Amino acid sequence: KEEAPLSLTDLLVRYGALARRSLRYWKRAVAVFAVVLTAGVAWAAARPRTFRSEARFQVQEQERPDGNGPGAEEVQRSIENRLSQVYGSRTNIITLINRLHLYPLLQGKTSETKLAELFWGSLDRSVQADTVQIGFKYGDPEDAQRVVQGLIDLFVNARRNTAVERAREAL
Numbered sequence: 001k002e003e004a005p006l007s008l009t010d011l012l013v014r015y016g017a018l019a020r021r022s023l024r025y026w027k028r029a030v031a032v033f034a035v036v037l038t039a040g041v042a043w044a045a046a047r048p049r050t051f052r053s054e055a056r057f058q059v060q061e062q063e064r065p066d067g068n069g070p071g072a073e074e075v076q077r078s079i080e081n082r083l084s085q086v087y088g089s090r091t092n093i094i095t096l097i098n099r100l101h102l103y104p105l106l107q108g109k110t111s112e113t114k115l116a117e118l119f120w121g122s123l124d125r126s127v128q129a130d131t132v133q134i135g136f137k138y139g140d141p142e143d144a145q146r147v148v149q150g151l152i153d154l155f156v157n158a159r160r161n162t163a164v165e166r167a168r169e170a171l
Contacts, residue, residue: 048139049139050137050138050139051137051138051139051140051141051144052135052136052137052144053135053136053138053141053144053145053147053148054133054134054135054136054148055133055134055148055149055152056131056132056133056134057131057132057134057152058130058131058132059075059079059130059131059132060130072129072130075129075130076127076128076129076130079127079130079132080127082155082158083125083127083132083155085158086154086155086158087120087123087125087151087154087155090112090113090116091165092154093116093119093120094112094115094116096119096147096150096151096154097115097116097119099150100143100146100147100150102119102138102143102147103115103118103119106118122136122137122138123135123136123151124136132155134148134151134152135148136148136151
């Protein structure tokens with residue numbers, strides 16, 4: 001048996017009843033949404049922040065006495081090798097960590113190797129032609145800037161530091 005088509009009034013009455021029943025659930029949904037939103041904002045405000053400090057500097061290569069300068073690839077490879085030597089040295093990194101008092105809660109409780117690995121995990125570097133870009137992530141922006149400045153100083157003074165280190169080893 002076919003049902004008679006519903007009139008507009010019947011449809012509006014059924015829609016109103018459905019809306020009244022679901023209104024209870026809307027109130028619950030809004031309450032749950034408000035709780036989740038408040039918890040998310042509180043979590044975002046309470047989580048530890050990390051700041052990134054970056055610097056770029058250009059490396060000036062000395063001209064050779066015969067007037068033939070190195071090619072761009074050779075210069076880049078040379079700079080990458082020096083970066084790996086300077087920043088790959090655990091001695092240099094531990095000295096920098098101690099001098100700048102980084103990771104104060106971990107010092108004395110964690111091995112130097114793990115401190116150096118933590119440092120290397122926060123460090124990124126890249127070379128494009130003769131320009132070096134260094135970045136470091138840390139919880140305090142001023143300390144992050146001091147680390148980047150210390151890394152630049154390490155790179156600039158790498159040859160002198162290596163000579164001093166060799167002289168100490170020779171004694």
